[in-house]
Amino acid sequence: MPSDFLDPSSLLENGGPILWLQAALAFFGAVFVVERLFFFHRARINVGDLLIGLSNHVRRKAYAEAMHEAARAPGPVARVAHSVLLRHSMERPDLRDIAQEAGQLEVPRIEKNLRGIMAVAVLAPMTGMLGTVLGLVEAFQRMSDRGGYAGPAELTSGVLAALVATVVGLTIAIPAYLFYLYFLGRAKRLFHRIERTGIEMVNMICDARIDTGIVSMRDELEARRREERKQ
Numbered sequence: 001m002p003s004d005f006l007d008p009s010s011l012l013e014n015g016g017p018i019l020w021l022q023a024a025l026a027f028f029g030a031v032f033v034v035e036r037l038f039f040f041h042r043a044r045i046n047v048g049d050l051l052i053g054l055s056n057h058v059r060r061k062a063y064a065e066a067m068h069e070a071a072r073a074p075g076p077v078a079r080v081a082h083s084v085l086l087r088h089s090m091e092r093p094d095l096r097d098i099a100q101e102a103g104q105l106e107v108p109r110i111e112k113n114l115r116g117i118m119a120v121a122v123l124a125p126m127t128g129m130l131g132t133v134l135g136l137v138e139a140f141q142r143m144s145d146r147g148g149y150a151g152p153a154e155l156t157s158g159v160l161a162a163l164v165a166t167v168v169g170l171t172i173a174i175p176a177y178l179f180y181l182y183f184l185g186r187a188k189r190l191f192h193r194i195e196r197t198g199i200e201m202v203n204m205i206c207d208a209r210i211d212t213g214i215v216s217m218r219d220e221l222e223a224r225r226r227e228e229r230k231q
Contacts, residue, residue: 018131018165022124022172029120029176032113036179039112040186043075047193051200054081058208063088076106076190077197084201092206099198106194110187114180121176128169135162 050073057066063085070082083102084095 018127018134019168022127022131022165022168025120025124025127026172029117029124029172032116032120033176033179035113036117036183039109040183040190043077043110043190045073045075045077047077047197050078050081051197051204054085054201055204058085058088058204061208076103076109077193079106080194080197081201084198084205088205092202095202095205096198099202103191103194103198107191110190114183114187117176117180117183121173121180124172124176125166125169128166128173131165131169132162135160135165 050070053069054066057063057069067082067085070078070085072078073081080099080102084099087095087098090098
């Protein structure tokens with residue numbers, strides 16, 4: 001490989017206008033990747049430690065402290081736990097629905113920019129193929145203008161433009177696709193943690209009522225209505 005092949009000025013000269021489109025794809029792909037890296041880094045949390053801490057508060061009926069601890073913790077897992085704690089007086093089926101709805105609200109945040117990264121991985125090699133075709137068309141056009149004959153210099157420039165576009169497209173697409181697979185795996189693991197947290201929070205709150213003899217506000221209201229009807 002020539003030493004000046006990776007020089008930016010040489011690439012722009014040999015790659016043609018398609019290279020500007022590929023540069024834009026590389027820029028947006030890098031922005032999407034950096035944003036997702038920051039998001040998943042901030043979303044990192046030890047689910048076991050969080051649930052143990054919340055369980056200690058719930059057993060003591062210290063729901064204010066539990067909500068404060070869940071609000072302080074970062075990431076979607078803590079937000080789901082906080083949503084369930086806000087409505088801790090509701091029945092088990094209602095709490096399940098709340099946990100499920102809170103988890104569904106986190107899906108767009110978790111999947112944000114993943115399609116953008118995938119689009120870069122798909123479009124980059126396609127633009128490389130387009131640049132390849134345009135480079136070959138240019139080479140054959142020069143041959144046609146010279147009556148079916150062209151010197152090595154004319155052919156070399158067209159073929160070089162075609163190859164540069166292909167190389168740059170693959171160079172962008174391969175890392176973008178690898179990052180997409182990495183973030184997709186992180187997203188699936190995060191979905192599993194959210195589901196686990198929702199189930200654990202519902203069981204935790206309902207079990208605390210049974211252990212302490214506490215009934216929900218709805219049960220208390222229904223009991224009062226039954227007493228009033230008897231009177």
